[in-house]
Structures are given as C-alpha cells and as structure tokens.
Amino acid sequence: MKLNTIIEQLEMLAPLSYAEDFDNVGLLTGNSEQEINGILVCHDVLENVLNEAIEKKCNLIVCFHPIIFSGLKKITGKTYVERVVIKAIKNDIAIYALHTALDNHQNGVNKIICNQLGLKNTKILIPKEKFIRKLVTYTILENHEELRNALFDAGAGNIGNYEDCSFNSKGIGTYLGNENSNPEIGERFEFVENEEIKLEVTFEKHLESKILKALFKTHCYEEVAFEIYELQNQHQNIGLGMIGELETELSELDFLQFVKDKMQCGSIRHSEFSHKNIKKVAVLGGSGSFAISQAKKMGADAFLTADLKYHQFYESENQLLLADIGHYESERYTKNYIVDFLIKKIPNFAIILSEQNTNPVKYF
Incomplete structure (x- = not known):
C-alpha cells in the first residue's frame, strides 16, 4: 500500500489543519509515494523504537510526538533526534506525527x-478560534438547490450538532457582458437584471479547496461571483x-x-x-x-x-x-486509539502497537 493512501486515513483521524501553529505534524521523513509494508504505532520515536520497526519489518512509524520539533541545522548524529533521523532515512522508514492535530480533535x-x-x-x-470561514455566492433559482447540495457534500454547512445549514435570500443581480462573454441569461452587450439567490454557508478552513472545487464545478455561471470571510466564531467541536x-x-x-x-x-x-x-x-x-x-x-x-x-x-x-499526573501518563492511551482506528480503516494490513515504553520520567 502506498504511503499517501495511509496518509489520507490519518488525515481523517487528525486533519493537519487542526494542529497548533507552533507544532510540526504530518510526514517528517519518507516519500508519500513509497510502498508501505507495515505500520508501527508509538508515542515517541526513539532509537529503540526504530530498531523495533526494523525487526518487525515496518517501514512506517506513526507517532504521537514529532521527533523533529524545531529546525535542524546539522544532522551529525550527536543528539538522539539526529540519530533517529539518520537511522530512519538509512532504513527507508517513514515517520508521521499527529500531536496537536489529535489533541484538538473532539475524539482525540x-x-x-x-x-x-x-x-x-x-x-x-x-474551542479553536479563526477556524471557521463563510462562503457567499449568488446563483439563479434553477441552479440553487443543486449548488447548495454540492457544497453540503463537500463539507460545508456543519454547525455543532447540525448539518446542511445555510442562509438563502432573494435579490436582483445585474451584469453586462462584453464581446468575449457567453452569458447564461441574456446576450452580449445587454444589460441584464435577473432574480438571484444569495447563498451563504460556513465551513472549516481546511476544506476551502474542496468547497471551491464543488462551487466551480456545479455553478452554472461563466463567471462565478463569490466571497470568503474568516469568522471570529469559536469552533465548539475543535480545540x-x-x-x-x-x-x-x-x-x-x-x-x-x-x-x-x-x-x-x-x-x-x-x-x-x-x-x-x-x-x-x-x-x-x-x-x-x-x-x-x-x-x-x-x-x-x-x-x-x-x-x-x-x-x-x-x-x-x-x-x-x-x-x-505526568506528561506521558496523560497521553498514554493515545497510541492504542491510533492502532484501533487504523485497524478499522485498513483491515488485513500489518498494524503493530509498539512494545517500547518511551516515558523518560522514572519514579523511585
């Protein structure tokens, strides 16, 4: 199975856009096109975890904490971080980190x-702020329902415990096309006044490209008028x-x-x-x-x-x-949750829970 297929599932578990700005999540080493033979899931990627992955023939490690957190200016093997990166690259092992992307998820x-x-x-x-955006667009009555449903299908219109939310208002739109225009209603050089519906829907910011793709694919106009706003509303299900x-x-x-x-x-x-x-x-x-x-x-x-x-x-x-209660202790069950998720999404594939205890804090 290619790594990018597995990444699609991991993005469902914890969209990278959920992560905090200071964090370093996603693919840390490896090529998204490489073939994956097995997945080892752990809390922290240390050298003993890499050795376990090699022994168990897993060339993807899905971890909670990112081994590369801030920029590396040198990779000489002098620190545990550098040694892990070197060994992962030498053995063609991809590393993918979830961290605050999963921290902020409502089921994380x-x-x-x-x-x-x-x-x-x-x-x-x-709750997470500055994560909700609003799309405003205008269309004719005949295109309205099809367009609205396409935006819903792309993920727009979800508010708390409700979905398919929108606001729709009627008004009069005007335009005058030049010699290169091909208007849906009226002719070139004709000033047109036509009844339109103003459609407004909210969406999570990481869905913007998907929302716009649905808009342009389904809208009937040659030139699509639209506006996107960043809202100040808190997202009650992410944070x-x-x-x-x-x-x-x-x-x-x-x-x-x-x-x-x-x-x-x-x-x-x-x-x-x-x-x-x-x-x-x-x-x-x-x-x-x-x-x-x-x-x-x-x-x-x-x-x-x-x-x-x-x-x-x-x-x-x-x-x-x-x-x-301790940093590791507060997150200790996260790796089990990741394993359970991947087993459901990718059945009949080698998904292994690491046996290594990577808690650096010991108690006397």
Whole structure:
C-alpha cells in the first residue's frame, strides 16, 4: 500500500489543519509515494523504537510526538533526534506525527482521557478560534438547490450538532457582458437584471479547496461571483482540553486515587486540598498550565494536566484541585486509539502497537 493512501486515513483521524501553529505534524521523513509494508504505532520515536520497526519489518512509524520539533541545522548524529533521523532515512522508514492535530480533535487525546475516567456531558475546554470561514455566492433559482447540495457534500454547512445549514435570500443581480462573454441569461452587450439567490454557508478552513472545487464545478455561471470571510466564531467541536462530569462525586483524596488507578500514574503532584468534593473535571493532555484560568472559568472542581511548575500550583486559589499526573501518563492511551482506528480503516494490513515504553520520567 502506498504511503499517501495511509496518509489520507490519518488525515481523517487528525486533519493537519487542526494542529497548533507552533507544532510540526504530518510526514517528517519518507516519500508519500513509497510502498508501505507495515505500520508501527508509538508515542515517541526513539532509537529503540526504530530498531523495533526494523525487526518487525515496518517501514512506517506513526507517532504521537514529532521527533523533529524545531529546525535542524546539522544532522551529525550527536543528539538522539539526529540519530533517529539518520537511522530512519538509512532504513527507508517513514515517520508521521499527529500531536496537536489529535489533541484538538473532539475524539482525540482529551476525549480519550475523559472516556478513561468515565466523564459525562463532555465539551471542549478551549474551542479553536479563526477556524471557521463563510462562503457567499449568488446563483439563479434553477441552479440553487443543486449548488447548495454540492457544497453540503463537500463539507460545508456543519454547525455543532447540525448539518446542511445555510442562509438563502432573494435579490436582483445585474451584469453586462462584453464581446468575449457567453452569458447564461441574456446576450452580449445587454444589460441584464435577473432574480438571484444569495447563498451563504460556513465551513472549516481546511476544506476551502474542496468547497471551491464543488462551487466551480456545479455553478452554472461563466463567471462565478463569490466571497470568503474568516469568522471570529469559536469552533465548539475543535480545540484543546475537555471538561465533563463524574458519574458520582468523590472526595479529593478518593478522586486522586481513582485517577491514579485509571491513568496508571507513578505519582500525582497536586495543589492543596480545599475539602470540596469533585464532580466537574477539566482535562488537558500534555503541558496544560495555560488552561488553568479557563478551567476555573468553566467551574471545574479539578483540572488534570501535566508539567505544572512550582508557582502554578498557587493558581488553584482554593477554587479547584490542580493535579499533575505526568506528561506521558496523560497521553498514554493515545497510541492504542491510533492502532484501533487504523485497524478499522485498513483491515488485513500489518498494524503493530509498539512494545517500547518511551516515558523518560522514572519514579523511585
């Protein structure tokens, strides 16, 4: 199977446009046209993971964390990153990273945590901004329904729990064609006034080329008039972190023990107890200190994340319990989710979960 076919499936799992601007996701090494014999899925690509891929005859590694995060000026093998890149290229092993593209997905990293903890009524903690665009175009009544349906089929018109959303209004359009024109209605050099329908639909920004392709293919006019706007609306189904509710509220101590068992934590660093029960829980896999204020704003009783610094624990301010469960621990089930997805999408293909524990943090 060619790599670009597998990439199409990975883009369904985690569209690269979902990723944060600082991130480095997608194909990191390899050629999208190369033939893939097997896929090894891991959390981090280290040398022992590459050796496992070679041993198991997998020439594609799908990882969560990108091994190349910032620019490499030299590749001499002096660092673990450089050694991994060299070995991957030498052995024709492609590496594809998901990271924040999967973090921001409504069924991604944070939903996995919520599912593991049994949280109900979940929603995005920090919805993504500047991700929704609006297409405005104009057509005649006879072309209106066909055009609108084509835009829906291309992915336009999805708003929250609703699809096929649009706004349609009637008006009068005018034009006058020159000697090179071929008007659908009227003749060259004729000033035409005709009833038209103004059609407006929203879409996610990564669908723009697909939306425009559907527009030009289905529109009946020789010259298609259209406008695209970037909206300020937040996308309620895409973004970082999630918040939900426990089935039954727990004391702070019982809650931490519950989390430790469910997330298999070596230990949990936490803020001072406020002696309030825990019901509403915010989560953000990986480094999530930037979301403390949002967790408080949304009324969370506890916020689970990782990589909290000393002074950030003070930010709980007796309003919620801050719990640092460990970076790896907060994301540990992600690779299993990726494997399950790929097995469903690419059956009868070698898809292997890495046996390597790549957590660099050890507990004494």
